[in-house]
Amino acid sequence: MTRRARPSRAWHLLLVPPTVAPLLTPLYNRIEPTLWGLPFFYWYQLMCAVLAIVLIMIVHLATRDRRPGWR
Template identity: 80%
Template sequence: MTRRARPSRIWYLLLVPPTVAPLLTPLYNRLEPTLWGLPFFYWWQLMCAVLSMVLLTVVHLATRERGPAWK
């Protein structure tokens, strides 16, 4: 019987920034600076969404159980 190595829980700390950043509305509730004509509020939200997708993918790949693909 072999023991499976458990993934480090430190990876889950990467999920904190994309959870907390959108909740800090007073920090980004403004119009300036604009980026390609979009006010700061909107491009901050878009950046948070993209950053969340990237970090979720990294955490998933780092913590998934490796095994046969057909399971």
């Protein structure tokens, strides 16, 4: 019987920055610089959301179970 390789838990550390970054309010509580007319506050929040989506997808793909027949 072969032992299945367990995915590294280190992948889950990638989920820390998109969780912590929006909580650091003093970092982004300002209007300048603007990007395409959007104040910094808004485009920082949008960037955090996009970053979270990308990192969650990477962690999911790296840690999913790859057994044959498993979906």
